[in-house]
Amino acid sequence: MSIYFDALMLVLQPQILLVILMAAAFGMFVGAIPGLTATMATALMVPLTFFLDPLPAIAAIVTATGMAIFAGDIAGGLLRMPGTPASAAYVEDAYRMTRKGRGAEALGACLFFSVIGGIIGTLVLSLAAPQLAEIALKFSSFEYFWLVLLGLSCAVFVSPGPPALGLVSLFIGLTAALIGQNNPAGEARFTFGSVELLAGVQLVPAMIGLFALSEVLRYYARPGGALRAPPVKGSILRVQLGNLKRYPAQVARGSLLGTAIGALPGAGADIAAWISYAVSKKFSKTPEKFGEGHVEGLVEAGSSNNGAIAGAWIPALVFGIPGDSITAIVIGVLYVKGLNPGPMIFITDPQMIYAVFIVFLVANLMMLPLGWVAIRTAGTLLAVPQRILMPIIFMFCVTGAFAINNSVAGILIMLAFGVIGFVMEENDIPLAPAILGLVLGPMLEENFVTSMIKADGSLTGFFDRPIAAGLGVAAIAGWLVPLALRLARRNRWKDA
Numbered sequence: 001m002s003i004y005f006d007a008l009m010l011v012l013q014p015q016i017l018l019v020i021l022m023a024a025a026f027g028m029f030v031g032a033i034p035g036l037t038a039t040m041a042t043a044l045m046v047p048l049t050f051f052l053d054p055l056p057a058i059a060a061i062v063t064a065t066g067m068a069i070f071a072g073d074i075a076g077g078l079l080r081m082p083g084t085p086a087s088a089a090y091v092e093d094a095y096r097m098t099r100k101g102r103g104a105e106a107l108g109a110c111l112f113f114s115v116i117g118g119i120i121g122t123l124v125l126s127l128a129a130p131q132l133a134e135i136a137l138k139f140s141s142f143e144y145f146w147l148v149l150l151g152l153s154c155a156v157f158v159s160p161g162p163p164a165l166g167l168v169s170l171f172i173g174l175t176a177a178l179i180g181q182n183n184p185a186g187e188a189r190f191t192f193g194s195v196e197l198l199a200g201v202q203l204v205p206a207m208i209g210l211f212a213l214s215e216v217l218r219y220y221a222r223p224g225g226a227l228r229a230p231p232v233k234g235s236i237l238r239v240q241l242g243n244l245k246r247y248p249a250q251v252a253r254g255s256l257l258g259t260a261i262g263a264l265p266g267a268g269a270d271i272a273a274w275i276s277y278a279v280s281k282k283f284s285k286t287p288e289k290f291g292e293g294h295v296e297g298l299v300e301a302g303s304s305n306n307g308a309i310a311g312a313w314i315p316a317l318v319f320g321i322p323g324d325s326i327t328a329i330v331i332g333v334l335y336v337k338g339l340n341p342g343p344m345i346f347i348t349d350p351q352m353i354y355a356v357f358i359v360f361l362v363a364n365l366m367m368l369p370l371g372w373v374a375i376r377t378a379g380t381l382l383a384v385p386q387r388i389l390m391p392i393i394f395m396f397c398v399t400g401a402f403a404i405n406n407s408v409a410g411i412l413i414m415l416a417f418g419v420i421g422f423v424m425e426e427n428d429i430p431l432a433p434a435i436l437g438l439v440l441g442p443m444l445e446e447n448f449v450t451s452m453i454k455a456d457g458s459l460t461g462f463f464d465r466p467i468a469a470g471l472g473v474a475a476i477a478g479w480l481v482p483l484a485l486r487l488a489r490r491n492r493w494k495d496a
Contacts, residue, residue: 007354010055011362019056020063020359024366027064028374031071031084033400038068038084038269040403042326046333054337055355061333062356063363065326066118069269069305070371073110074378077103079393081212086305088207088435089273096293101233104375108236109243109298111371113251116244117303118364120255121262121310126357139264141450142462146471147264148444151271152436153278153478166433169424173437174444176201183449196409203438205401205414210431212397213418218425219390236372243299250280250300258304262311269308274436276304291430310360317341317353 010016023045030041041064049057072084077094087094097106139147152170180200182189191197244251257279258272280300281290290297309326316327318341334341339349401414421431455461463469 003350003354004358006351007358010351010355011059011358016056016059016359017362019052019060020363020366023060023063024067024363024370027067028071028370030064031068032074032374032378033396038065038072038086039326039329041065041068042329046329049333050336054334054339055352055359057333057337058330058356059359059363061326061330062359063366066114066306066309066360066363067367067370069309070111070114070367071374073114073302074107074374076211077107077110078378079212080215081393081396082207084269085203085207085435085439086269086273086308088211088432089277090297090301091211092291092430092432093294093297096291097295097298100293102293104234104236105239105295106293106298107375108240109295110302111368111375112237112240112244113254113299113302114306114371115364115367116251117255117258118306118310118367119361120252120303121259121307122357122360122364124256124259124307125310125313125360126354135263138467140465140468141447141454142465142468143471144264144443145447145451145462146468146475148440148447149475150471150478151275151440152444153475165429169429169431169433170437172420172424172429173434173439174441175437176206176434177438177441177445180442183445184453194409196407196412200442201438202405202410202413203435205410206417206438207435208397208400209414209417209419210421210424210434212393213414214421214425214431216390216394216397217418217422219386221422236375237368243295247296247299250296251303253279254300254303255307258307259311261304262308263314269305269312270439272308272311273301273305274439277301291432306364313356317345317356 026045027038027041030044031038042061045060045064049060052060069084069086072082072087073094076082076087076091077098080091080095082088082091094106094110097103177200179190179197181187181198188198254276257276258269261272261275262269277290277297277300280297281287284290284296286294286296312327313330316331331341339345339352345353397414397418398411401410402408403410424431424434451461455464463472
């Protein structure tokens with residue numbers, strides 16, 4: 001207990017709390033702007049950490065990351081422009097709730113359950129970090145291949161319309177993911193001679209085009225047909241206690257699943273949110289409401305993405321292996337500050353590690369008041385006339401697409417996917433599975449090729465390891481069981 005008390009005293013110093021407050025405001029601002037991701041917020045914080053002591057430096061990064069992940073929900077709920085890829089999983093529900101006049105409930109759910117998920121993830125991080133990290137290290141390319149396939153299977157569940165249209169959207173995303181250099185030869189593929197496309201389709205410009213620019217195009221194609229959402233009014237947090245009583249299992253499942261997925265190196269909050277949203281829809285009593293403005297998916301996926309933030313720190317602290325792009329930056333900062341991540345850090349600097357855990361808790365608790373202010377402030381955007389709002393949104397689209405790599409190629413990708421998104425929605429093809437294909441397509445190819453090289457071309461290698469075999473059986477069962485049930489029902493109807 002003395003270690004916890006000493007760590008608490010370290011965190012409660014005025015200068016540490018001031019750093020947390022300033023980093024929280026910065027992360028909230030960056031995350032709310034479409035195109036400026038949590039990773040970018042973390043990267044922008046790094047130069048400032050050179051002038052800080054180790055604890056405030058890490059506290060600033062922890063706080064900015066958590067705030068940015070939540071703040072991405074604000075633009076998604078108000079303008080259908082997910083601020084971060086993690087927000088794209090449930091942007092349809094949040095946006096449609098806003099259009100129905102339930103914007104306060106939608107954004108309040110994102111805020112409230114992000115806090116709960118972050119707290120649960122932090123508790124798991126502090127209590128079970130070594131054990132979870134050992135499991136994470138047992139994942140090789142074989143396990144990741146099946147995990148990615150399970151994630152791609154979510155396309156059937158996250159799409160609000162018929163499964164066939166969800167698959168069409170998924171294959172559009174997977175096709176776009178093929179652009180770039182192929183694996184492992186590195187030859188140009190579908191680049192049409194463009195040097196900018198050698199690196200593949202950039203995710204954030206594509207996401208901005210599909211969700212945001214397509215909405216702008218819809219407005220100009222049919223003036224008044226888009227963004228007809230009332231201003232955000234009503235209670236933001238009070239109603240969430242009712243949602244907590246109504247969906248306790250979803251909160252616990254989303255938080256724990258997000259923490260577990262976040263602990264897998266390379267997974268992160270994006271995949272955690274998609275998988276949790278699909279699981280929520282799969283086990284919901286009212287799956288038909290998902291994608292139409294239903295709060296249940298926001299509860300589970302919102303808990304999951306912030307739980308994944310804490311989970312990603314498990315392999316980073318215990319073994320020095322980054323759980324995602326953010327913790328990869330963090331590991332570099334730790335080394336610069338003389339803190340070498342690994343098993344010995346719990347012996348050499350236990351107070352510092354437990355102080356980081358407490359910073360997680362403080363940052364999540366601080367998210368409630370700051371998030372409330374951010375929602376109220378951003379909600380006034382919807383009172384702006386559409387003829388003024390649309391050019392502003394387009395300006396943010398261009399800025400966000402350019403800012404990723406400071407390249408005009410990002411703007412061109414955004415414009416192309418804006419047209420694609422407009423055409424898809426005009427034909428009732430959902431957008432979310434396409435983003436899922438873009439996110440997971442490169443991971444699927446990389447892990448498949450790596451696994452085939454390891455197994456010397458034998459497919460049995462995908463089932464040789466116990467965890468891989470379990471995930472493989474789960475993935476195949478997820479495809480075959482629904483087909484078998486449908487065939488059984490069809491035969492029953494014929495017999496009747």
